[in-house]
Amino acid sequence: MSREVNPKDTKRAVAYELWMKAPNPMVTFFKTLDVTNLVQISKKKKMKFNMLLNYCIGKAAVNVEEFYILPVGNKLLQYDTIAVNTIVKNKNGEVSSCDILYTEDLDGYNQQYLKYTLQVAESCQDRDLSNDSMVIGTSAIIDTEIDGAVGMNSGIFNNPFIIWGRYKKKLFRYFLTISFQFHHTQMDGAHAGKFLANLQNEINRLK
Template identity: 50%
Template sequence: MKKEINPQESIRANAFNMWMSSPVPMVTLVKTFDVTRLVKVSKKSGVKFNVLMCWCIGKAAKDIKEFYLLLENGKLFQFDRLAINVIVENSKGDISSCDIPYSDDLQQFNNDYQKLTAQAASECKSSFLEDYMIIGTSTLVHTEIDCIVNQYSGKFNNSFLAWARYRKGWFKTTLPISLQFHHVQMDGGHAAKFLQRLQDEINKL
């Protein structure tokens, strides 16, 4: 469910007053993750690497209350559930946007992911979940990239993670991941806490 809340009565009152008028309010953090466990589980289970990564993102974010807040048209909204957005290459060679509802049940999340992304690819249509707080993601698997910084359009203020191809080493596989977020939504400390939780979720998978 999506509801408007009074910024001055929210946990982000000071941040709203400070960053609301900033011309470039987005912050980007980059962390190199050890994804050795993720790769092993993907190969053993047959679940795609990207599905597992998106599920771990949702699991890491679900208990951080700032992830349920969204600044939109100068107003602050609060949600009670999360979804992960993925970008799908469709049958026309273009891209479609697809929101996947987060579930603690990995099998359910995987089923939804496969169904919704296949539908987006075949029908060449984007699908959106308006009552979910969306965490955006994007992957560029054709090469390794050190860092991705998304443009700020002023239209989308959702938190956004991006990554490219993982890097295989002798003893571990690593992957730099970029996290962009609106400073009204959270501070650097919240983002850093989330990134550490994401690594922990990957390790526990």
């Protein structure tokens, strides 16, 4: 569920005044993650790598309170839950969007992921949870290795967004460079840094 909040009643009051009308309020961080644990779990448990990474993204975000507030239009909305979006190649060879509600239970999240990505691929209809959850966008460009990507500032889609390509192997470990774009009204660099540190920790801890 989402509800409008008065910016003055939140910790983002100053940021709201500074950044809501800025010509480019989006900030992008780049970080290289050690994803060796995810690659090993993916192979051992026959789970999709992108599903595992999306799960860790959700788990890292739920502990950063700034993720629950998002500027939408001229309003500031408060959310109770977080979802992670994934882009799905549909049966027509095009792409569709699929939001998956984050749940702490990995098996439950995996079941959701498999069910709804298949549903979206077959129906060619987007699955949109943005009215109920703060959605973290993701885009996996797995056909190539990339050093980074910067999303566009549309002025409409203000959600945090993560982009990655194919992971790289160095000796016996696997690394993945991601870009993390966020609206400065939603969070500051320190909050984004905390999230990225959380993300690496969740990747390392996943069993």
